[in-house]
Every structure is written in C-alpha cells, then in structure tokens.
Amino acid sequence: xxxxxxxxxxxxxxxxxxxxxxxxxxxxxxxxxxxxxxxxxxxxxxxxxxxxxxxxxxxxxxxxxxxxxxxxxxxxxxxxxxxxxxxxxxxxxxxxxxxxxxxxxxxxxxxxxxxxxxxxxxxxxxxxxxxxxxxxxxxxxxxxxxxxxxxxxxxxxxxxxxxxxxxxxxxxxxxxxxxxxxxxxxxxxxxxxx
Amino acid sequence: xxxxxxxxxxxxxxxxxxxxxxxxxxxxxxxxxxxxxxxxxxxxxxxxxxxxxxxxxxxxxxxxxxxxxxxxxxxxxxxxxxxxxxxxxxxxxxxxxxxxxxxxxxxxxxxxxxxxxxxxxxxxxxxxxxxxxxxxxxxxxxxxxxxxxxxxxxxxxxxxxxxxxxxxxxxxxxxxxxxxxxxxxxxxxxxxxxxxxxxxxxxxxxxxxxxxxxxxxxxxxxxxxxxxxxxxxxxxxxxxxxxxxxxxxxxxxxxxxxxxxxxxxxxxxxxxxxxxxxxxxxxxxxxxxxxxxxxxxxxxxxxxxxxxxxxxxxxxxxxxxxxxxxxxxxxxxxxxxxxxxxxxxxxxxxxxxxxxxxxxxxxxxxxxxxxxxxxxxxxxxxxxxxxxxxxxxxxxxxxxxxxxxxxxxxxxxxxxxxxxxxxxxxxxxxxxxxxxxxxxxxxxxxxxxxxxxxxxxxxxxxxxxxxxxxxxxxxxxxxxxxxxxxxxxxxxxxxxxxxxxxxxxxxxxxxxxxxxxxxxxxxxxxxxxxxxxxxxxxxxxxxxxxxxxxxxxxxxxxxxxxxxxxxxxxxxxxxxxxxxxxxxxxxxxxxxxxxx
Numbered sequence: 001x002x003x004x005x006x007x008x009x010x011x012x013x014x015x016x017x018x019x020x021x022x023x024x025x026x027x028x029x030x031x032x033x034x035x036x037x038x039x040x041x042x043x044x045x046x047x048x049x050x051x052x053x054x055x056x057x058x059x060x061x062x063x064x065x066x067x068x069x070x071x072x073x074x075x076x077x078x079x080x081x082x083x084x085x086x087x088x089x090x091x092x093x094x095x096x097x098x099x100x101x102x103x104x105x106x107x108x109x110x111x112x113x114x115x116x117x118x119x120x121x122x123x124x125x126x127x128x129x130x131x132x133x134x135x136x137x138x139x140x141x142x143x144x145x146x147x148x149x150x151x152x153x154x155x156x157x158x159x160x161x162x163x164x165x166x167x168x169x170x171x172x173x174x175x176x177x178x179x180x181x182x183x184x185x186x187x188x189x190x191x192x193x194x
Numbered sequence: 195x196x197x198x199x200x201x202x203x204x205x206x207x208x209x210x211x212x213x214x215x216x217x218x219x220x221x222x223x224x225x226x227x228x229x230x231x232x233x234x235x236x237x238x239x240x241x242x243x244x245x246x247x248x249x250x251x252x253x254x255x256x257x258x259x260x261x262x263x264x265x266x267x268x269x270x271x272x273x274x275x276x277x278x279x280x281x282x283x284x285x286x287x288x289x290x291x292x293x294x295x296x297x298x299x300x301x302x303x304x305x306x307x308x309x310x311x312x313x314x315x316x317x318x319x320x321x322x323x324x325x326x327x328x329x330x331x332x333x334x335x336x337x338x339x340x341x342x343x344x345x346x347x348x349x350x351x352x353x354x355x356x357x358x359x360x361x362x363x364x365x366x367x368x369x370x371x372x373x374x375x376x377x378x379x380x381x382x383x384x385x386x387x388x389x390x391x392x393x394x395x396x397x398x399x400x401x402x403x404x405x406x407x408x409x410x411x412x413x414x415x416x417x418x419x420x421x422x423x424x425x426x427x428x429x430x431x432x433x434x435x436x437x438x439x440x441x442x443x444x445x446x447x448x449x450x451x452x453x454x455x456x457x458x459x460x461x462x463x464x465x466x467x468x469x470x471x472x473x474x475x476x477x478x479x480x481x482x483x484x485x486x487x488x489x490x491x492x493x494x495x496x497x498x499x500x501x502x503x504x505x506x507x508x509x510x511x512x513x514x515x516x517x518x519x520x521x522x523x524x525x526x527x528x529x530x531x532x533x534x535x536x537x538x539x540x541x542x543x544x545x546x547x548x549x550x551x552x553x554x555x556x557x558x559x560x561x562x563x564x565x566x567x568x569x570x571x572x573x574x575x576x577x578x579x580x581x582x583x584x585x586x587x588x589x590x591x592x593x594x595x596x597x598x599x600x601x602x603x604x605x606x607x608x609x610x611x612x613x614x615x616x617x618x619x620x621x622x623x624x625x626x627x628x629x630x631x632x633x634x635x636x637x638x639x640x641x642x643x644x645x646x647x648x649x650x651x652x653x654x655x656x657x658x659x660x661x662x663x664x665x666x667x668x669x670x671x672x673x674x675x676x677x678x679x680x681x682x683x684x685x686x687x688x689x690x691x692x693x694x695x696x697x698x699x700x701x702x703x704x705x706x707x708x709x710x711x712x713x714x715x716x717x718x719x720x721x722x723x724x725x726x727x728x729x730x731x732x733x734x735x736x737x738x739x740x741x742x743x744x745x746x747x748x749x750x751x752x753x754x755x756x757x758x759x760x761x762x763x764x765x766x767x768x769x770x771x772x773x774x775x776x777x778x779x780x781x782x783x784x785x786x787x788x789x790x
Contacts, residue, residue: 008266010247083465085578087701089679130468136553172476
C-alpha cells in the first residue's frame, strides 16, 4: 500500500508543476509573442477604446443596425461573461415563443422603417446560438435586413450589399458550412461611413 | 438524404483519422515497449526523475500493484483538485476575484476531471480562477488521459505477453505518455489554435464599449438575496441596462488542446467548444474533431502491432468505424429538420435545426461533432445537444450508453472494446461448443467474470441513477424542458456521467447538492469499477500460456469477427437501454412527427 503512496503524491505534484504551470505559462509566452492580437481576444479598438471583439457578437435592437442571432447568454443577451444556449428542446413551447417574438420584432422594425413586405425569415435570425455570443448570421439573414438598414440610413441598397459582401467570410475551403456575415464588423463599418 | 457536402465532410474526417492511425499507432507502440528513439534518448533523465519520486522504474508491477498505483494517484488528485477550488480566492492568478467553489460543486468537479469525464456543473468563466483552471483542471486533463492510456497499455501487454506475472510500471507509463506524447502535441496544437483566434492570456476581463446600450429585464431579488416571485409564481423583473460588454478572458488554448486530445471535454467556458474563444473557425473545429479520435484510433494500431498481427488492430478499428459512420449519418440527417414549431411560423428553415448551433459550424459540422464527442468519451460540445431534434439527440445518448467503446476515451475506448471482444469470442465459443480463445489466450471463468463486471457496472449506474432521480423531488427539480424531453435530460446526465463522457442536455440544472453528489458517484464507479477488473483481466492474461493457432481457432481479424463484435456491442447496448430510450427520444420523435 505505502510503497505506491509516495510516488502517487510526488508524481501528482510533479505533474501539477509541469502541466499545470510550466506548460500554460510557456504557451502564453510564445502565443503573446507570435500572435498577440489573437491571444488577447481579437479586440477591436476605436480611438483608444475597446468597442468589442471580432469574435464575440453584440446585442442589436435598433433599426439602423443589422441584428444577430438570438442570445440566451446569462442575465442578458450577449453577456460575454456568461456564455450559453437556450437549451430548449424542439417541442418546448418556450422555443416557439422566443422565435415568434423575434419574427414580430423584425416585422415591426420593417414597419417602423416604412417597409411593407412579406418575406420568410431565415431560421438563424430567429433561433438562439449555442454560445449566446455567435458573431455571425447567414448571408440570407443579412440580405433579409438589407432593405431596412438601407432605408433607415438613407443609403443605396447596392452600397449596403457591397458592405455585406465586404464582411462576409466564405464557406470553409469553398465547400464546407455556410458563408457567414460578421454582424459587429458590418455595423461598425456602417457607422464609420458618416 | 444528406447533401453531398455533408458526405464530403464525413469522408474527409474519417479518411484522415484512418490515415493517421498507423503513424500515431507506431509511435504509441514505441512508447509502450520503450523502443521509441525519444524514450532511449531520455532514459537516464527518466530513471533519475522516477527514482527521485520513489517510483522504482526498474521494477515492473503485477496487476494489483498497478491498480493500487492508479487508485492512489487518482484519490490524491481528487483531494488536491478539491482543495485548490475551495481555496482559490486566496491563491494567485484570480483577477476576477472568483469566490471559493462550494463544497458539493468542488467535489463533483474534482471527481469529474480525475475520471476523464469533465462533466461541468459550473460555468467556467464565472466560477474558476485562472489558477484553478491551470493547476487543478488542466493538470487532470493530462493525468486522466495518461492514466487511461496507461491502463490500455497494461491490457495490451496482458495479451502480448505470456507466462509472466507483471503488466508494466504505471509510473513509467504515465511519465512517458505525458512527456513524450500529450505535452508536445498539446503545445503545438495550442499554438495553432491561438493563431486562429483562441485566446491565451492572464488578463482581467476587459470592458468593451458596445454600440448599443443593452436593455433587459433583470430578475428582482428580495433584500435577503432570494429571487422574488409574483402571485402566479413567475419571477418579478425590473428594467436594467448594460452599457458595456465584459469579455471573459483566460489561458484557454493550453487547456483547449489537451481537452480535445485527451478526450476530456471540459470547457474553459460554459459554452465549451461553441464559444468563439474556444473554437473560432470551421478550421479549428475540424482540428478539434480530428484530435478527439487521433489517439483512440492510433491505440488500435498499436494494439495490433504489440500482439504481433496488425490485422487484429485493424479489425477493432474497423468495427469502431462502422458503428461510428452509421450513427454520424443518422445524426447529420436528423439535424437537417428544424423544429416544426419554428417551421410553422412561416420562416425559411432550409438551413436545418439552427437552435443551439453556431453559424460558423452550421448543421453538418455540429451534428458530426456531436457524434464524434459521444462516440469518443470526450464530451466537448460545439452545439447544444439539448436543442437537437429527438433523433439527433438519440444518437449521442445511445453512443454513450454503448459504453464509450466506439473509439471511446483515450485508452478507455480500446480497453472497453477489448472487453467486448473477449465477450464476443466467449459468445462465439458458446455457439459452437469450444473453449473460447482470443489472441492465443484461453478465455476462462475468471476472465468472463471480470468482463461481465466491466460491462454491467455502467448500465447499473445509469438506469438506477435515472430511476431514482425521476422519483425524488431533488432529481425532478433539475429539469428544464417539459414532457419526455425532461426525462431525456436526466437519462442523458447519468449516461454521460457513468460512461465518463461529460457532455449534457445542458438545460438540466445539475449544480445542486443532489446532482453533484449523485453524478460524482456515477463518474467514480463508472471509471474505476471498470479499470480494476480490466487490470485484473490484464494480469490474468499475462500469466497464461500462449496456445498455438489450430484449425479450430476462430480468426479474430476478419469480417466475421468484426460483424460479431459489432453485434455484441449493439446487442448488449440495445437490450439494456431500449426501454429507457423509448420513454425519451423515441416517443418524442413520434410526437414531433404528429405536430402539424
């Protein structure tokens, strides 16, 4: 019994030092030298202030902005210190309520902007992401909102379409997944146009 | 049916895994018998280090000493991990001043990480200090993975050796696996992840000035801190606003790499690999999926090589791959259908079931990830399984319940599958009335007893745990979703814990004393009540004489054996769990079909 006790304790301490301290410190050191922007969160700064991260979505409800996915992060949407999804099952009435409320909000935003139209809303725009921080929407979801944003900002649609394209990341290797639009970057570039 | 793009993703993934199996396996085999060049080069240092900690590297261990070493090392790990969490407020690297973790949560987490389960009742970014994440949790991402591989090494030696009473030295195995395999690969992998956007820093959480002020309804608390409820029992809220976005930081990449490579699966953040800072790109997602299967696949090859016939390893790998592919196709197909409740709203659902999924992964890479993470006992998630379609959620539950032997955890997947292989040979022997043998070893009463214990312990934990939890108030209190889906949440939790997976139908509120303790028990026995009989099996096999192949020997490298092995795994899993599954995902699927 006691023959293995000493190595058990000492091996644990040795591994704690090597894999729990040396390894993460060394990784941090090299990462900070080689990829400082990425290692520190791909933060976006404007006039010396952090305005967000290109990897972390933000909540948008104003008509002049493109809106992102629904967010079920803790306490409030897009809370970047409490990531998480809704965890609603496919038959949970709460799921339908959340999606319905989003569809209604989108329709109302269109009406406020003076748009009258009936168009099916892409599903990514009315469902919550897994992290609650998803920075992206589909190209279809951006195009759905294009007329509204163009109208509210009195911009030609072609210009807004151009900006969507400029903030779109294509399919991986041209094949896998969906092309996606970075909502925060798109909205920042819209704001920067003035 | 699945679109071409889905097929391409699956084929590319499995193709690369099978291609890497041989080179990884060769390296593993070299670590196992000490013939690898790097082991020889470091031999002096290894002997000195192991000698210094009293590990006596010259002497090999019998199975009882080996098991004792595993258990003592693991118990010591639980105590230290518990202590660090309970004291983290007073320890360094805690810029957010995270409070000490509660006793039941710290106990659950300690058992969870030591058993390679990495079930998480807590949310990392609001609970754990950087020091705890590193010195407690990252350490056991390495240690539990190395322990699993070491036990697999011991069992392989049991088959490969004959007429000998020892199965290796646990400390030597642990040392070599950690230093020569897990650490270097993790280091490189972590840096690749950082280059793609995974964070690696010790900063306090920065405040971002958001474009909009975030207005929301906050739950109102009574003066003593309890949430207020109105007459109808609904939470009382008051309007609140957040002017900034506080962005969680930390040394993520170093933990992320070993989290995947060691099939651990415990996320730095609550959202795990769905969080953009853990898994920012489709490319990192693909690498994470590959890294889950890398070692389990390589170990199959190492096994074949060690027993002197590579085909034996390919047969095991073939059985795993066949089961995996079928389940992956089912899950990926199922997730193309959105909830009928959302389709009814007149929305465009052509993208599939996007609730609980990230845009950068989409349906295909989310469903494939879910299949991989539960086929292996990884348990990392890049999408919320709770929001999957009933059939999409059925796949991960059943894969866990099969005993985590389809690739499985690092080490544990192979030793689990070899347990089934012995059972398959035994069943075949019964059918034709011959004494069963596997790899030249006669399978006798002692072996079958050990194999039976190893196979039966997890169903007992899963079914008893679920049954008790749906009966007691504390168990039912954790449910989020109404109806049969709520039952699935509990069934999922115990399937995940007892099989050391760690993923969840995360709607369940499991950070309660009841679930923290119940699931810790399931995790502990689901790990060590298998490891001990597996080591006993290894010891017994190593001591046996090797009997020569004769005309009556059933070949265990051909298609017949592969089919027999698959049949055994599926039959035992199905017979055990179909009644419980019928109450959860199966009936939910039927109900969903009826929604108009």
